[in-house]
Amino acid sequence: MSKTKSSILSRRVGITALIVVGMTLAAGAGAYAATKMSLVVNGKKSTVEPVSIKGVTYVPIRSAAEMLGATVNYNASSNSVMITSKPEKSPLGDAGNEAIGSVNGVSITRNQLYAAMVGVGGAQTLDNLIQDELIKQEAAKKGIVISDKDVDAEIAIIKKRFPSEAEFQTALQQAGMTLEDLKKQTPMQLRIRKIIEPSVKVTDADVKQFFEANKAEFDVPEQVKASHILVATKAEADEIVKQLKAGADFAKLAKEKSTDVGSGAAGGDLGYFSKGAMVPEFENAAFSLKVGELSEPIKSEYGYHIIKVTDHKAAKAATLAEKQAEIKEQLISQKVQELSYTWLTELKAKSKITNSLKGK
Numbered sequence: 001m002s003k004t005k006s007s008i009l010s011r012r013v014g015i016t017a018l019i020v021v022g023m024t025l026a027a028g029a030g031a032y033a034a035t036k037m038s039l040v041v042n043g044k045k046s047t048v049e050p051v052s053i054k055g056v057t058y059v060p061i062r063s064a065a066e067m068l069g070a071t072v073n074y075n076a077s078s079n080s081v082m083i084t085s086k087p088e089k090s091p092l093g094d095a096g097n098e099a100i101g102s103v104n105g106v107s108i109t110r111n112q113l114y115a116a117m118v119g120v121g122g123a124q125t126l127d128n129l130i131q132d133e134l135i136k137q138e139a140a141k142k143g144i145v146i147s148d149k150d151v152d153a154e155i156a157i158i159k160k161r162f163p164s165e166a167e168f169q170t171a172l173q174q175a176g177m178t179l180e181d182l183k184k185q186t187p188m189q190l191r192i193r194k195i196i197e198p199s200v201k202v203t204d205a206d207v208k209q210f211f212e213a214n215k216a217e218f219d220v221p222e223q224v225k226a227s228h229i230l231v232a233t234k235a236e237a238d239e240i241v242k243q244l245k246a247g248a249d250f251a252k253l254a255k256e257k258s259t260d261v262g263s264g265a266a267g268g269d270l271g272y273f274s275k276g277a278m279v280p281e282f283e284n285a286a287f288s289l290k291v292g293e294l295s296e297p298i299k300s301e302y303g304y305h306i307i308k309v310t311d312h313k314a315a316k317a318a319t320l321a322e323k324q325a326e327i328k329e330q331l332i333s334q335k336v337q338e339l340s341y342t343w344l345t346e347l348k349a350k351s352k353i354t355n356s357l358k359g360k
C-alpha cells in the first residue's frame with residue numbers, strides 16, 4: 001500500500017476525532033433548516049452540538065467529511081444529522097461482517113480477524129502462497145504431478161532416518177509441527193526436487209568419497225531394543241514387577257501405568273537405541289540384560305523404570321555397497337537444496353508477481 005493511501009486510511013479511521021476538532025473551524029459548512037439538532041457520528045451522539053445562527057444550523061466540515069468517504073444525512077424523525085464513515089472495501093466481501101466470536105455481547109467479525117492476521121505476518125504468508133503457486137505452475141509446465149502416494153512414500157523415507165517412531169514424533173514436536181503439517185509441506189518440496197533433480201549429477205566417485213570421509217556415521221553401533229514402564233515410586237514399581245512375574249502383559253501395564261506418555265501409548269516400546277542415548281542408570285541396566293529378561297526397578301532422575309529388553313544388535317561396520325543408494329540419495333538432496341534458492345530467485349524475477357500486503 002502506498003504512503004498516500006495509508007494516510008487516507010488513517011484519516012478515515014480517525015474521522016470522528018477530525019469532525020469534532022473541525023467544529024471550531026466553520027469550514028465547508030452545510031446548512032440544515034432546523035433550530036436545534038444533535039450531531040451523531042458513527043452511530044454515537046457527539047458531545048459537540050451544531051452551531052445555530054439566525055435560525056439556520058451549520059454542520060462544520062461536511063464537505064471534508066464527504067471527501068474522506070463519509071456520508072452526511074439529516075434524520076427528520078430524530079431531528080439529527082448523521083455522519084458515518086465508509087469502511088474500506090473488505091477483501092472478504094459481505095462475509096467479512098459475519099460475527100465469528102463475541103465478548104459480553106460485542107461481536108468480533110471476520111474483517112477484524114483478517115486485519116489482525118494481516119498485521120501479524122500477513123505479507124509473509126501471502127508471499128509463501130505466491131511462492132507455492134509459482135512452483136505449482138512451473139511443475140505443471142513440466143507435467144509434474146504429486147500424488148498422495150508420492151507424499152506417503154516421502155514421509156516413509158523421512159521416518160527411516162529416525163531410529164524409532166517415538167524419536168520421529170519427538171523431532172516433529174521440537175520443530176513445532178504435526179504429521180499433518182509435514183504432509184502439507186511435502187508436495188512443494190517434491191515439486192522442487194522433481195524440477196531441479198534432472199540437472200543434478202552425482203557420480204559413483206562422489207558417493208565413494210563421501211562414504212570414506214563419513215564412514216563412522218554409517219557404522220552401526222551396538223544397539224538394544226527395549227520397553228519400559230516408568231512410575232513415580234519404588235512401591236509402585238515393586239508392585240508392577242510382581243504382577244509381571246505372575247504373568248501380567250507388559251504392554252497392557254505400560255499403557256495403564258507408565259508416566260512416560262509417549263512410550264506408554266506404544267506399550268512401553270522405546271525402539272532401538274545405542275549407548276549414549278539414555279540416562280546412565282537406564283542404559284547400564286538395558287545393555288546388561290539378555291533378550292526377554294526383565295529388570296528390577298531402576299531409579300533415575302525421572303522415577304523408577306521396569307525395563308524389558310526385546311532385541312539386541314551387535315555393532316556392525318558399514319560397507320559402501322550397502323550404503324551406496326542411501327548416500328547417492330542424500331547427495332542429490334543436498335545439491336537440490338543448494339540449487340533451489342538460485343532457481344527460485346530466477347523464476348520469481350521472470351514472473352509477474354504482486355503482493356499488495358508488502359510493507360503493511
